[in-house]
Amino acid sequence: MDPDDAMDNIIEALELDPDCIEAFEFLGNLGDSMPISLAFYEKGVALGDKQFGGKFLEENKGHFWGMHETRSYMRCLQMTAEILGLMGKSEENIATYEKMIELNPSDNQGVRDQLGISLLMVGDLKKFKHYDQLFDFEDGTSSNFNRALAQYKNEGASPETKKLMQIAINSNGYVVAKLNSKKDVVSAPSSYVLGSKDEATGYAFFAQDLWRNTKGALVWAKGFKKGK
Missing domain, CATH: 1.25.40 (Serine Threonine Protein Phosphatase 5, Tetratricopeptide repeat)
Known part of the structure; x- marks a missing residue:
């Protein structure tokens, strides 16, 4: 109306x-x-x-x-x-x-993905793991990127962290560029297609500050390519 x-x-x-x-x-x-x-x-x-x-x-x-x-x-x-x-x-x-x-x-x-971002923002990795397990390690773009970042926060660029990050990149290859953009993402799309730029924008809207505030994470993430 x-x-x-x-x-x-x-x-x-x-x-x-x-x-x-x-x-x-x-x-x-x-x-x-x-x-x-x-x-x-x-x-x-x-x-x-x-x-x-x-x-x-x-x-x-x-x-x-x-x-x-x-x-x-x-x-x-x-x-x-x-x-x-x-x-x-x-x-x-x-x-x-x-x-x-x-x-x-x-x-x-x-809302589980936004909850995951919030828990990572405050550094509560234990509770993040609890909800990740509760939803059976859901295989979606937001969950995959959250899981990779949680592992990075926990043990840096380990082989397991790299594996999780590659899974995330393969679910949506546009996310890292959105997260690395110097421009703030100021709004999230109301709908999107899986794997699309709009989906990446939606994730970055909630998670850009989280990744920016995790030392070394964005530079590290730029080294991954989809399908590798």
């Missing part, structure tokens, strides 16, 4: 139900700054904590994405975590992602 029409609908929804989580989700989507959007998403989270706590939580924990009524709450949690991460609030960011996985262990929203 046109933003003005969308706002009219949001206002009408809140007049009917002041505790409408979806309305606060949409207000967050329309926010013109991270702090404003965060305030609305956090309101949606607070409402969800209240509405879906207690007995509801006991009976439905683990299935929160499979239920229509909890999806806006889960989306508010995801956007809250993303913004907290972008604002450098790592502890709150990690706690929110972990809460999401506890509520929905299947992680239909795919």
